[in-house]
Amino acid sequence: MDRNAPIGVFDSGIGGLTVAREIMRQMPKERMVYFGDTARLPYGSKSQETILRYSRQIIRFLISKKVKAIVIACNTASAYALETVEKELDIPIIGVIRAGAKTAVNATRNGKIGVIGTEATISSGIYTDVMTRMRPGIEVTAKSCPLFVPLVEEGLRHDSVTDEIASRYLSVLKGRFVDTLVLGCTHYPLIRSTVGRIMGEDVTLVNPAYETAIELKNLLEEKGLSCCTDGEAHEKYKFYVSDLAEKFTVFATSILPDDVKRTEKINIEDY
Amino acid sequence: MDRNAPIGVFDSGIGGLTVAREIMRQMPKERMVYFGDTARLPYGSKSQETILRYSRQIIRFLISKKVKAIVIACNTASAYALETVEKELDIPIIGVIRAGAKTAVNATRNGKIGVIGTEATISSGIYTDVMTRMRPGIEVTAKSCPLFVPLVEEGLRHDSVTDEIASRYLSVLKGRFVDTLVLGCTHYPLIRSTVGRIMGEDVTLVNPAYETAIELKNLLEEKGLSCCTDGEAHEKYKFYVSDLAEKFTVFATSILPDDVKRTEKINIEDY
Numbered sequence: 285m286d287r288n289a290p291i292g293v294f295d296s297g298i299g300g301l302t303v304a305r306e307i308m309r310q311m312p313k314e315r316m317v318y319f320g321d322t323a324r325l326p327y328g329s330k331s332q333e334t335i336l337r338y339s340r341q342i343i344r345f346l347i348s349k350k351v352k353a354i355v356i357a358c359n360t361a362s363a364y365a366l367e368t369v370e371k372e373l374d375i376p377i378i379g380v381i382r383a384g385a386k387t388a389v390n391a392t393r394n395g396k397i398g399v400i401g402t403e404a405t406i407s408s409g410i411y412t413d414v415m416t417r418m419r420p421g422i423e424v425t426a427k428s429c430p431l432f433v434p435l436v437e438e439g440l441r442h443d444s445v446t447d448e449i450a451s452r453y454l455s456v457l458k459g460r461f462v463d464t465l466v467l468g469c470t471h472y473p474l475i476r477s478t479v480g481r482i483m484g485e486d487v488t489l490v491n492p493a494y495e496t497a498i499e500l501k502n503l504l505e506e507k508g509l510s511c512c513t514d515g516e517a518h519e520k521y522k523f524y525v526s527d528l529a530e531k532f533t534v535f536a537t538s539i540l541p542d543d544v545k546r547t548e549k550i551n552i553e554d555y
Numbered sequence: 556m557d558r559n560a561p562i563g564v565f566d567s568g569i570g571g572l573t574v575a576r577e578i579m580r581q582m583p584k585e586r587m588v589y590f591g592d593t594a595r596l597p598y599g600s601k602s603q604e605t606i607l608r609y610s611r612q613i614i615r616f617l618i619s620k621k622v623k624a625i626v627i628a629c630n631t632a633s634a635y636a637l638e639t640v641e642k643e644l645d646i647p648i649i650g651v652i653r654a655g656a657k658t659a660v661n662a663t664r665n666g667k668i669g670v671i672g673t674e675a676t677i678s679s680g681i682y683t684d685v686m687t688r689m690r691p692g693i694e695v696t697a698k699s700c701p702l703f704v705p706l707v708e709e710g711l712r713h714d715s716v717t718d719e720i721a722s723r724y725l726s727v728l729k730g731r732f733v734d735t736l737v738l739g740c741t742h743y744p745l746i747r748s749t750v751g752r753i754m755g756e757d758v759t760l761v762n763p764a765y766e767t768a769i770e771l772k773n774l775l776e777e778k779g780l781s782c783c784t785d786g787e788a789h790e791k792y793k794f795y796v797s798d799l800a801e802k803f804t805v806f807a808t809s810i811l812p813d814d815v816k817r818t819e820k821i822n823i824e825d826y
Binding site for chain 2: 329330430431434437438445526527
């Protein structure tokens with residue numbers, strides 16, 4: 285395996301860019317191929333079978349780009365597909381769930397952890413399973429927040445309506461006295477301040493995007509797969525989507541450290 | 556063409572059931588094959604090219620079911636695909652836009668019409684184009700309302716948050732003194748009472764689902780394609796989706812006059 289090969293990262297759309305951003309920050313030498321499945325998003329309301337089929341197509345696409353490792357930067361796909369696809373691959377693959385779960389389990393003082401996410405992530409029960417396996421006896425309260433993604437995408441990150449909806453969603457978690465809350469959807473770090481204000485300053489917010497980048501870094505080092513060139517690679521970061529490439533470019537430029545010059549649209553159903 | 560063949564109806568998901576319901580009410584003898592593209596919804600945020608590709612796949616599927624006519628029960632697909640696909644077909648095909656536009660143009664007294672819909676429907680400009688061609692000189696104000704569908708799907712049809720969001724979206728239309736408002740998304744009839752209360756009782760609300768069923772009825776009669784059997788057909792209504800068949804069955808049963816016994820899941824990408 286070529287240690288200077290790119291890392292493959294995928295998500296149902298734009299949310300996974302919060303993971304890509306952390307990888308760029310923590311591993312500035314690494315090259316990256318990002319795929320956002322904008323033609324078929326959102327994944328959060330689809331079945332396991334469908335998410336698995338979509339994930340396999342995307343993995344075939346990323347492998348055609350000769351990636352050395354894959355990050356599933358989507359909670360739903362991590363919940364539904366990771367366990368199956370990791371058995372089918374001979375390169376390392378990680379998802380956003382394990383790293384976030386581990387951090388939360390280590391952060392809690394009273395053993396009460398909250399998790400928020402899309403309907404699919406929450407109803408899969410994956411965060412609860414993983415955290416309970418890591419530390420039996422902890423109490424996990426999981427709550428789906430289906431309106432958070434549309435509210436963020438409508439630009440209402442700082443708005444009384446988002447405050448009102450967040451208060452309703454989070455009241456069950458406050459009532460259970462959780463001291464740690466996992467932001468179990470890649471969009472949620474974008475409303476971190478609202479969530480933090482409602483939960484109160486004693487509650488630790490865990491951002492799996494950040495933790496996943498650390499896990500990836502450690503994994504590449506351990507396997508001798510960290511990039512070892514200092515030279516600037518030609519087109520260090522490549523972005524592909526299944527639809528609306530220009531809209532993606534604008535959004536990606538707004539949240540990534542460097543400008544995204546172009547995004548290529550591909551037909552993912554060919555893979 | 557067999558006049559007792561079924562009518563094909565399709566939508567990106569469940570919204571088109573409001574159209575199916577009107578067809579069942581107005582043409583109780585007709586058989587129907589409904590397809591909801593639940594694996595790839597929503598269409599409202601995707602490009603014209605993608606919507607056209609999806610629509611062609613679905614039309615090939617419906618034709619394999621030997622339908623005598625097709626109704627595009629989705630505003631986005633009507634806006635982006637109807638004009639192209641009607642040239643490729645030798646059976647009648649209609650969309651939800653023309654019928655709604657015609658009714659609105661006939662209903663307005665002051666020549667000021669409002670249209671609300673998804674981002675894709677509104678940015679396509681289709682309602683404005685069609686209505687201005689029907690009656691030059693009218694003033695059309697179009698406003699996208701991206702949160703209405705997630706709010707309806709979250710069960711907040713009668714809720715202060717929906718009232719607040721609706722007040723914001725509709726204020727521009729009230730400011731233009733429209734006397735007629737087209738509900739340009741198949742989910743919107745489900746929040747008709749909220750929209751009606753905010754707009755005021757002097758504003759006529761136009762429901763394209765209702766008008767489309769009337770247009771279809773007239774078209775079938777004109778072409779000699781109305782069903783002429785009195786007997787009960789075996790499995791009069793058939794429902795197909797690309798994902799989450801059981802969830803669809805539950806929702807469809809809640810809004811259609813009769814119970815939906817089963818929904819079959821197909822792989823639409825095979826067509």
